[in-house]
Amino acid sequence: MSASDSRPSIAIIGGGPSGLCLGVLLHKHGVPFTLYELRDKPDDSTLLTPSGMLDLHQESGLAAIRACGLWEDFQKHILDCSEELIVMNKHARVTHRDSGGSGPQSRPEIARNTLTHLLLESIPAESIRWECKLLSASRTSTNRISLDFGAKGILEHDFVVGADGAWSKIRNLITTVQPYYGGNQYLTLDILNATTRYPALSTLVGTGSCFILGSKKGVVSHRGVQDSIRLYVGVSTEDETPFCAPSADLEAGSLKRALVDSSDLFGTWSEQVKDLISTAVDETLVTANATQLSEPKPLYMLPIGHTWEAQPGVAIIGDAAHLMMPWAGEGVNLALWDSLDLANTIIQSWDKAEDAAEFQQIVTPLVSEFDKKMFERSKRAAEETWKNSKMLFSDDGAQAMADMMAAFQQMAS
Ligand SMILES: Cc1cc2nc3c(=O)[nH]c(=O)nc-3n(C[C@H](O)[C@H](O)[C@H](O)COP(=O)(O)OP(=O)(O)OC[C@H]3O[C@@H](n4cnc5c(N)ncnc54)[C@H](O)[C@@H]3O)c2cc1C
Secondary structure: OOHHHHOOOEEEEOOOHHHHHHHHHHHHOOOOOEEEOOOOOOOHHHHHOOOOEEEOOHHHHHHHHHHOOOHHHHHOOOOOOOOOEEEEEOOOOEEEEEOOOOHHHOOOEEEHHHHHHHHHOOOOHHHEEOOOOOOEEEEOOOOOEEEEOHHHOEEEEOEEEEOOOOOOOOHHHOOOOOOEEEEEEEEEEEEOOHHHHOHHHHHHHOOOEEEEEEOOEEEEEEEEOOOEEEEEEEEEOOOOOOOOOOHHHOOHHHHHHHHHOOOOOOOOOOHHHHHHHHHHHHHHHHOHHHHHHHOOEEEEEOOOOOOOOOOOOEEEOOHHHHOOOOOOOOHHHHHHHHHHHHHHHHHHHHHHOOOHHHHHHHHHHHHHHHHHHHHHHHHHHHHHHHHHHHHHOOOOHHHHHHHHHHHHHHHHO
C-alpha cells in the first residue's frame, strides 16, 4: 500500500452551510475529502432566486467566514437586506424599530444561496459528488464506515462527518434520537422588485427584517435579492396537520381566502397586513418560486440538551447534531461554528497521524472534546430559541418582542 493509500479517507455528507464550510477549511489546509450531496449542483441562476436571509454573528458565522478567507467576498453580498428590525402588532402598530448593531454588534445578512455559492467556489469541483443521496450508514468489521448510496454504490471511508441536516443518516450511528414537531408551521412567499411595484408594502416592512406578531401567529419578512420581500407566514398548532390546504390543490384565490378571510388565521388583522399576504400569494404563484407554496412546512427540533458518547470514525455537526427552530437566528451560526471547530480537530489529527488507524485513535478523543463544547453552546441557543418561540407566538408577541429588544438595548448601553 502506498503512503497516500494508507492516509485516512474522509467523507462529508451534506452540502449545506456546515458541510461546505468544513470542506473549505479542510481544503485550505490540504486535507483531502469527498463531499456527497443529494441535490443537483446549483447553477449561477440560483443566485438570483430569493432563498431566505441568514444573519451571521461575530463569534460564530462571521468567525468561520474569516477563517475560510472569504471575508472580502462576503462584504460584497450583504447589501440586499439591511440590519433594520421593525416589530409591529396585528393592527400594524409599530412596537419596536432599530437600525441594527454596529461594529462588534453588527449581524450582516446574507442570502442562503449566496452563502452556498461563496463556499462552493473555494472547494475543488472534484471533491464534491452531487446527486448522491445517502440511504444508510453502517460500521464495518474493520471499523470503517460503509455508506449506501443506492444505485450510486456502497462506499467506505475511515472518517465520516454527518452534515446532512434534520433527518441525518449519520446521526443514527451515534444516537437513536430523532427530531419531533416544535409547534410551529409556516408558508413561504416571495414578492420581487417590491420597491417600485409595491411601494406601500415595501415601506411597511422596511429595508431589513420585519416581525408582525399577534394571536399566536406571525408574518416575518426579510428583504433579499432582486429587491424582494420574502415572507414567512407562521402559526402555532398542536400538531403537524397543515394549517391550510396544500396549494397544489388550490388556486391563488382560494389560498388567499383561506389565509385572510378566516378569523382563525389573519381575517382580523389590519388591511395592510392582509394586503401584504394576498399580494405575496399572487406574486409567488407567478414566479419560479411557486413550488415554495406547495404546502405549509412544519418546524422540527431535537431534544434540548441531548448528548451522546463520541463513536470512532464519525462526527455530526449543524442541524444533524442540534436541529432547532429558527426563532433565535442561531441555526446557521452554530452550524458554521461547528465546522470551524471540527476542521481544527480533523486537521490536528491529520497532521499527527501516519495512517488511517492512527488517525482514528487520535481523532476520537478530540471529537469527544469537540462534542462537549458543541453540546454546551447548542443547549444555550436551543433554550433561547424555545423561549423565543413561546414569546413570538404568544397572544401579544409584538409587545413581548419589543420588551425583549428594549432589555437587550439596556444591557448593551
Ligand atoms: C424557514 C427557516 C428559516 C431559517 N432562518 C434562519 C436564520 O435566519 N438564521 C439562522 O441562523 N438559521 C436559520 N435557519 C436554520 C438554518 O437554515 C439551519 O440551521 C442551517 O441550514 C443548518 O445547516 P446544515 O448545513 O447543518 O444543514 P442543512 O442546511 O439542512 O444542509 C444539509 C445538507 O445535507 C443534504 N442532505 C440531507 N440528507 C442527505 C442525504 N441523505 N444524503 C446526501 N445529502 C443529504 C441536504 O440536501 C443539504 O444540502 C432557518 C431554518 C428554516 C427552516
